[in-house]
Amino acid sequence: MAMNNASDATRVPPGQRLTNGFPVLHHGEVPYYRDMSKWDLRLFGLVEEEACITYNAFMKLPRRTFANDIHCVTTWSKLDNEWEGVAVAAVMAHVKPKPEAKYVMLHAEHGWTTNLPLADFLRDTSFFAIKHNGEILSPEHGYPVRMVVPHLYFWKSAKWLRGVEFMAADKPGFWERNGYNMYGDPWKEQRYDWD
Template sequence: MYFGKKVENKNERIPPNQHVTTSFPVLHHGNVPYYRNLHEEWSLTLFGLIEGEEKVLSYDDFYKLPQANSLNDIHCVTGWSKLDNTWNGVFVKDLVRGIQIKPEAKFVILHAEEGWTTNLPIEDFLKETSMLAHSHNDKPLTPEHGYPVRMVIPHLYFWKSAKWIRAIEFTDKNKPGFWERNGYHMFGDPFKEQRFSWD
């Protein structure tokens, strides 16, 4: 499956006060995780306000899900935008197929390595463009960019696209994540310049 299309008028695609780059800057907090054996060391847990027990996907389970491609632009809160990115991975809609999310679940908390988290409304997590990606521009993600799997939420500032994702929590509370507790916006719409809590 392929999702996305190029928009010819690039000016319409660039949020206010962003500059376009062809590089892929590396920005993160904490250490970069490295894995010796993904089949033993990596898994993805879905938990919280879902029916039944939490669901744990092994690395092999993740690759058995429907694989797809997506084309989009990404926008970093620090001011750079990178256009026409191709991602390979699993759309969220395919990840949660077969999971019954309780109606009181209004938010999602993404949990990554080293206790890093970020929050977003459930409708943004479930958006048709939301993906868990393992490759960028037809190459596996590098450790610095989130290998083996990262979120891609292209309509929000890129800090919401958590690297090194390990768990997804469904909750009724909008709990601020790491950067949100440190002054970043709780939502992060780049076209509204929602960079900081006072924006």
Template sequence: MANETKFTNDNIADRVPPGQTLTDGFPVLHYGSVPYYNDMSKWDLRLFGLVEEEVTLSYKQFLALPMREFHNDIHCVTTWSKLDNVWEGVSVATIMELVKLKPEAKYVMLHAEHGWTTNLPLDDFLRDTTFLGIRHNGQLLTPEHGAPVRAVVPHLYFWKSAKWLRGIEFMEKDKPGFWERNGYHMYGDPFKEQRYDFD
């Protein structure tokens, strides 16, 4: 398993965006009920939209993909930050080997259980720091933290790291997801404090 470069303590101040408070915990924040899976044969991940051919992965197929270790900081729009997270998951580069994008694809919509969605530019989704996580700090994700699979987009506020991921849609034009329709910023850069649509 490949290791990313680990962070050093001498640059902590540069790693904490304005308005954020550090936590050693892992707060659980969500709206609505938490989905639980008793039968993983009912879970799949759909790659669709502006692709030459749609792909749907079963949980077994997803787990058979190459896994990597990732190190990052995460920043929640509710003002907490958690440094030095260690994750295991599938890189977006690996996911993108499964589909061929049409040239007009410029944005991504992440689809999760219960109809939750969040949007981001394709270039942000394709960063080598973005991945689909199954473990955090050595433990399988719990349902409250997005099990079985959550997207992790660490350079944006953590609501962009969609829990309970079920679909990745490739789009020509940007459009707001659930949180963005309800007042959150369309992009969500923590270092620019892009928390809400009126910022």
């Protein structure tokens, strides 16, 4: 897809192409939830006290609208996304990381994981998404909750989120163990470690 104007070009990282669609990419099966009483979000690791937020409690957290562009490692970019979700700060009110916590591991269904520096997780632009462009997330896009970290490649925005582990040292998640870059900055084209 061609860019709409010159300002779009400044919003698209090197090696990316624009799409109006929302491609679905993942490894493994899509989880379908039938009993939300079994869903929770666990906050654990290097914290003063572990916390577990139930689905009902999570849905009562204050929500905000977020606008951003997203960039997939497979070279597509989607501009002007509007999301409804919960700010990281609202979730962090439930847990206090220990001073030595410098990284997080996002844990999702089926054992899927991805790593982030704590500073990136805590950015004002990072959030827990519930809706995309006015619609509840579909199962394929991460229902009921996905992380969104728009300044990194989109694999860092874990779908089907179930836990946030606070860690002292960085360690690779699923795709990072399989050759993806440990950080994933789209503006530096940090796609794969074999590049």
